[in-house]
Amino acid sequence: MNIFGFLKEVKEELLKVAWPSREQTIRYTILVVIVAVAVGLFLGGLDYILTVLTAFILDQYGQ
Numbered sequence: 313m314n315i316f317g318f319l320k321e322v323k324e325e326l327l328k329v330a331w332p333s334r335e336q337t338i339r340y341t342i343l344v345v346i347v348a349v350a351v352g353l354f355l356g357g358l359d360y361i362l363t364v365l366t367a368f369i370l371d372q373y374g375q
Contacts, residue, residue: 332340
C-alpha cells in the first residue's frame with residue numbers, strides 16, 4: 313500500500329469519529345484537572361505523614 317492510500321483510509325476513519333462538543337471537552341478537561349489535583353494532594357499528604365512517622369520512629373528507636 314502506498315502513502316496516498318493510507319492517508320485516504322485515515323481520512324475515511326476520521327470522518328467516522330464522534331467528536332465531543334466544545335462544552336464536553338471543557339467539562340472533561342476541568343474534571344481531569346480536579347482529579348489530578350486531588351490525587352496529588354492525597355499522595356503528597358500521605359508522603360508527608362509517612363515521612364513524619366518515619367522520622368519519629370527513627371528518633372525514638374534508632375541509634
